[in-house]
Amino acid sequence: MSIDVQNLSFAYGKHQVLYDISFQIPDGCLVNVLGPNGVGKSTLFKCILGLNAGYKGRIQVNGKDLKGLSIKQRAREIAYIPQSHAPVYDYNVLDVVMMSTGNDLHLFAEPKAEHVERAYAALERVGVAHLADRTYTHISGGEQQLVLVARALAQNARTIIMDEPTSALDYGNTVRVLSCVRQLAREGLSIVQSTHQPDQAFLYSDRTLVISAGRLLAYDEPKAVITKEMVSHLYGVDVEVNSLYDDRIRVCVPTSEID
Amino acid sequence: MADDTLAAPAPAPAPASARSRGLEVARKNDRSARLFILGLAILMVVLVCVSLMLGRYPIEPVDAFKMLINKIIPLEQTWGAQAEVLFFNVRFPRILMALMVGACLAAAGAAFQGTFQNPLASPDILGASQGAALGAAIAILAGASAHVISATAFVFSMSTIVLVFLISSRAKGNRIMVTVLAGVMVSSLFSSGVSFTKLVADPTDQLPAITYWLMGSLTSVRLHDVAIAALPMALGCATLLLMRWRINVLTMGDDEAATMGVNARLIRVIVTLAATLITATSVAVTGMIGWVGLVIPHLCRMAIGCDYRKLMPASMLMGASFLLVVDNVSRLATTSEIPIGILTAFIGAPFFLYLIMRNKKL
Numbered sequence: 001m002s003i004d005v006q007n008l009s010f011a012y013g014k015h016q017v018l019y020d021i022s023f024q025i026p027d028g029c030l031v032n033v034l035g036p037n038g039v040g041k042s043t044l045f046k047c048i049l050g051l052n053a054g055y056k057g058r059i060q061v062n063g064k065d066l067k068g069l070s071i072k073q074r075a076r077e078i079a080y081i082p083q084s085h086a087p088v089y090d091y092n093v094l095d096v097v098m099m100s101t102g103n104d105l106h107l108f109a110e111p112k113a114e115h116v117e118r119a120y121a122a123l124e125r126v127g128v129a130h131l132a133d134r135t136y137t138h139i140s141g142g143e144q145q146l147v148l149v150a151r152a153l154a155q156n157a158r159t160i161i162m163d164e165p166t167s168a169l170d171y172g173n174t175v176r177v178l179s180c181v182r183q184l185a186r187e188g189l190s191i192v193q194s195t196h197q198p199d200q201a202f203l204y205s206d207r208t209l210v211i212s213a214g215r216l217l218a219y220d221e222p223k224a225v226i227t228k229e230m231v232s233h234l235y236g237v238d239v240e241v242n243s244l245y246d247d248r249i250r251v252c253v254p255t256s257e258i259d
Numbered sequence: 260m261a262d263d264t265l266a267a268p269a270p271a272p273a274p275a276s277a278r279s280r281g282l283e284v285a286r287k288n289d290r291s292a293r294l295f296i297l298g299l300a301i302l303m304v305v306l307v308c309v310s311l312m313l314g315r316y317p318i319e320p321v322d323a324f325k326m327l328i329n330k331i332i333p334l335e336q337t338w339g340a341q342a343e344v345l346f347f348n349v350r351f352p353r354i355l356m357a358l359m360v361g362a363c364l365a366a367a368g369a370a371f372q373g374t375f376q377n378p379l380a381s382p383d384i385l386g387a388s389q390g391a392a393l394g395a396a397i398a399i400l401a402g403a404s405a406h407v408i409s410a411t412a413f414v415f416s417m418s419t420i421v422l423v424f425l426i427s428s429r430a431k432g433n434r435i436m437v438t439v440l441a442g443v444m445v446s447s448l449f450s451s452g453v454s455f456t457k458l459v460a461d462p463t464d465q466l467p468a469i470t471y472w473l474m475g476s477l478t479s480v481r482l483h484d485v486a487i488a489a490l491p492m493a494l495g496c497a498t499l500l501l502m503r504w505r506i507n508v509l510t511m512g513d514d515e516a517a518t519m520g521v522n523a524r525l526i527r528v529i530v531t532l533a534a535t536l537i538t539a540t541s542v543a544v545t546g547m548i549g550w551v552g553l554v555i556p557h558l559c560r561m562a563i564g565c566d567y568r569k570l571m572p573a574s575m576l577m578g579a580s581f582l583l584v585v586d587n588v589s590r591l592a593t594t595s596e597i598p599i600g601i602l603t604a605f606i607g608a609p610f611f612l613y614l615i616m617r618n619k620k621l
Contacts, residue, residue: 075517
């Protein structure tokens with residue numbers, strides 16, 4: 001089991017954000033987390049990543065209880081891909097990827113040749129090795145996101161969390177990044193990502209997890225979860241869910257635009 | 260830790276070609292930086308050699324080196340006793356101290372710019388300099404000796420950082436922002452304190468002493484000052500050199516660093532303490548010397564990029580050379596010495612304006 005969350009509750013001070021959430025994500029599963037802004041998706045991710053220490057309940061990653069792991073040990077189990085962002089300083093792409101490779105090094109050690117190799121291999125696996133000696137802040141948003149994917153791979157963790165990886169990308173880059181993620185899940189990694197597009201969940205997830213007002217609303221196959229009723233409930237928009245190519249794919253269309 | 264090795268999954272091993280290509284890219288990046296650092300090291304040695312000969316009291320270049328060698332292997336004495344006294348008591352320690360202080364201030368500036376993710380951070384961003392200034396001013400008011408003044412400055416400087424950490428640990432909000440804000444506030448509080456000591460100081464001797472101390476100077480440095488300062492400076496610089504790769508990871512932000520297995524808070528505390536230690540020591544010995552810590556890391560960044568594995572040693576070497584040159588100007592340019600703090604600001608401020616007007620990312 002990649003991620004096993006039991007009765008998770010979390011509050012920022014007196015502000016309760018997550019209520020009694022339980023779910024299990026098997027190995028090699030690509031999970032899409034849906035829910036409007038501010039319902040606790042990011043908070044849930046932070047809990048699973050070990051960044052919100054004061055949670056109630058139990059979180060296990062790859063069979064290990066999160067509370068029993070050190071920061072380094074945690075980094076060997078689970079990696080995080082943030083939204084592509086502009087760092088203050090201009091690092092080389094290879095140096096950016098290498099930053100995640102230090103979880104087997106002691107406090108004073110620096111990455112060695114094997115870490116360089118690991119970083120470069122990760123760039124190749126994502127298909128952006130040609131960017132290795134470019135400056136990270138000078139490449140496009142889509143390329144930056146792929147480099148961050150490579151950085152998570154170089155970390156050698158089996159589980160990866162992505163927080164809205166495509167929200168700042170154009171259509172082409174969105175498809176490229178999500179295809180890459182899809183492929184990595186097929187290769188055996190467990191990936192959890194949040195998104196604002198129900199259509200993306202149809203295309204790029206094995207299971208869809210819905211969070212609303214801090215509670216787990218649904219967790220099943222995308223076709224079972226993403227219905228007219230669910231989308232209307234979540235986002236307050238009426239949609240028609242249509243199937244294409246013998247129901248291999250489904251899409252949501254706002255009904256207000258159909259007439 | 261036995262299960263650690265088991266925990267790592269087995270990703271497809273990199274094909275041999277990818278391995279060598281990755282190393283090739285890394286090596287290509289390293290080569291120019293290595294050359295730059297080597298160049299800085301050579302420059303520093305040359306500058307030291309030149310500086311040993313410069314001075315109002317003429318010492319023959321050959322004699323200068325003979326005197327140094329004579330300390331290890333006895334040579335035939337071709338120089339006067341006065342020259343030797345002057346050389347070892349005044350010129351030599353002063354050159355050493357200029358190198359040490361320059362390296363320390365530049366390293367501390369680079370460290371703070373990284374840990375606080377702020378290109379405008381300088382060694383005194385958390386109030387280390389103002390704390391030292393207040394300590395020194397109070398000691399001067401109390402009529403203390405030069406050594407007590409330095410010691411008080413050092414203690415005040417370190418205490419200031421502890422105070423800033425205590426305040427920021429109790430404050431809510433973005434940790435980095437809160438720490439820098441606390442530093443700025445404490446700094447301005449202490450600077451008012453310094454103003455007050457000037458107000459009550461005896462205008463005939465204490466006031467000039469405080470003013471002169473605040474401007475920074477290497478004039479009175481002797482060999483035993485170098486010996487005392489060397490230990491904390493070496494300790495701090497060694498820590499920064501050991502931590503330099505991790506400072507890279509810190510620039511990505513605390514949460515991201517943590518998900519990559521780097522304990523950002525711990526590293527930040529260690530780096531801040533090390534940087535403060537060398538700043539406090541520098542300020543205690545020489546008074547306030549501004550701008551070196553801000554400007555030198557930026558110059559190095561322009562030349563070799565942001566990777567702290569190269570930036571940290573490069574900043575140290577360039578800082579050392581820079582302060583040595585400025586100190587040479589300070590002691591030789593005019594008949595009476597120009598305080599070095601004034602000179603560094605004269606060079607630093609215009610350079611900073613140039614940086615802003617370059618219309619590029621710092």
